[in-house]
Amino acid sequence: MKKSLVLAMAMALGVTASAYAANPFSDVPAGHWAYDSINKLAAAGVIEGYGDATFGGDKLMTRYEMAQIVAKAMAKGANVDKLAAEFADELDNLGVRVANLEKKADNVKITGEVRYHYTEDGKDADGYATKLRSRIWINGQINDDWKYTGMLQNEQNLKDNTGDEKTEFQRAYVNGKLGGVAVQAGRYNLNIGEGNVYDNRFDGIQAAYGKDVKLVAGYGKADPGDQKGSEAEEVYYAGLAGKVGKLALAATYTDFNNIDEVEEDDANVWTIGATYAFDKNISLGAMYLQGEDEVGGVKDLDDTGYVVTAKYKGAKAAQVGSWGLVAKYYDQGETTYLDHTMNGYADKMDGFKGYSVTANYTFAKNIVGQVEWYDLKDKHDDSKASTIWSQVVFTF
Template sequence: MKKSLVLAMAMALGVTASAYAANPFSDVPAGHWAYDSISKLAAAGIIEGYGDDTFRGDRLMTRYEMAQIVAKALAKGANVDKLAAEFADELDALGVRVAALEKKSDNVKITGEIRYHYKHQKNTNYGDKRYSETGLRSRLYFTGKVNDNWNYVGRIQNQQWFHKSDDDAVSNKGDEGTEFNIAKLEGRLGGVNVIAGRDDDVFANGYIYDGEHDAIKLSYGDKWYVSGGYGKLTDLNEDVADSAKDFWTAEIGSNIEGSFVNGKIGYLRNKFGNAGKELTNGDENVGIWYVGADFNVAKDLVFNAMYLRSNRDVFGEKDEDTGVITNHETKKDGYVFGLGYKGAEASEPGSWGLTARYYHQGRGTYLAHTIDGETGFATGFKGWSIGGEVAVAKNMVASVTYYDTKALKGEQEDNAKAKVIWSEFNVTF
């Protein structure tokens, strides 16, 4: 960076001197275009030049030299917020505190993620019917700092569908929608972490619920924690109107870095609306216990397991054409086992990971499952998945997962099965 450019930047700072000093530098003649500005900055003590009374304005300036100018301008009360943030590391090395300035200039931060996905599904219970879709989901997160303890977070999401088709027709091509689907306050009250508003989160690792909800959630502790929440599972109402009223949940567990095992035990209870009660044999409540653990069995290799137990052994299935609801018997319990090796880190190009899981869950043990495979069997489902991911570049991760699931035995035919290939490419910024 040439000093002539720095001078133009310095003039924009509005730094002035009360009086002009005599020409301080032998290589800056009185007729030079920057003479007045250099004189002002020198008189204000912001620039000093070199020990031989030269300014050397045509020489490239180092970042530390620029940081010294910014530091001196700060001391004079100049408004250099953006420059202070840019040269924060160098200023820190010079012992200049810029935290307050960074808070002012970065009061609202914008981050985002873009996901392109392709899905191919084959349902053997409907005569080997095939289905495919491609779409692009864009999300922008706005984080505003309220004070030292509280932030406001909002999210705008746009979903575009490029292609949706089955064996019969192509539909929704070119459809899209935009929504404001996260709006929450998060912070601390004493030692308690608080999230209040609309959020997007998982419960029981997503094996019970993964989606948006309006709630207040509290948690306390770090290595050992207790958490709870109360609100409404809003994604259930998007699937079936008036299917959810309110829920509450509680969980205790451990999160000890480097430990051989970490575990959790929790409970979630959901109260259904009228439409939801129709699908649960008239009972408005479903309660699900769960206990899970993660075992670090070797370097980069994690084995995890979760057991779930529901109070529901009957679940309804509504015929979309006739409106008739058929009640199906289902198991009250469920379990999931998984293996994970390494994992792709978006910040580390070339990092990669593999996962494999086995599922066996009665219909009463999940409300909106986290997997991208088929789970909509009236009696519950069992099956397995295997997938891999790789960070192809910084903040760019590609992944593909294969799911093979089928209905648990019940009134449905034994050949109620689905095979799904789900692939996606994620970009974060």
């Protein structure tokens, strides 16, 4: 045992050695530099030495033996956070709870995701696109009620190496509580109507209240993206969701103002949806959408839509061999979506209808593959678009 370690642990106990009996171990004489500290630890029951009444200070200690000492020191109220963090696995095997300690030691956590995807949809001259996307998530605990989340993203175009790759913060926001209200503010991802209306970055603030029945409302600016109508200078949104047995119900309203594609173009979208879970594996849902888009006071666009979704199981990153299927049918008017969550070609269409099928599978722990197929038709000019999207996601 190192000199500094013995002294540090002894001081952490906060008691003096003079109150204890002399010569606890035959190989630690009264004149030894560590006598007082070893005496203190022995009297407190933190160290026991060997069966022959020796301390064995010149012997190498196993991690398990050290963990036992740390556990006993913790039980006595010693502040040994750094040691407990170092021997967390061994302490866990000993059944020592260190949840509070881990919370202090791991105040900032970093996780990540790497996604490779390949798609064929006719958007590019060669008919395909392939990219590598990396995301690093940073989570910091501010206090018991507030935390920070940031996300750095880098995309690399593997098709033609255009050189436009960049790394930037795609998310940066805080979450916390003010009384009974959950607050979120900054640049976060906003998903409206299960992504059938909008699913992209959003700069704003959101408040949520309730548990079984949850009310959410927010205000801000839709962040620029590469899809139609994805930016709006001012956005108001609200949603109400709850469950009745196996039936989940949700309704949303979103008011987009000054959309970038048409000067002073405003739009609002209502959604109402219901999903029934037959069991833990199978669910069926339907959503009705009502949009309104006025330019110069003239309303002339298709403004209704619906989406039907059927799901079976689902791949879980931590469960090797888990898999899932999702099938959807869409019939959405042009004003019912601004930045759709799908990977199909719909965002370049003036309203669309068609279907998609998705399959996912966990090949190894934290490695999930997914394939999506879309067959869609533009409601304005009847042009068709078929898309195949495939990806492999690694999380860490």
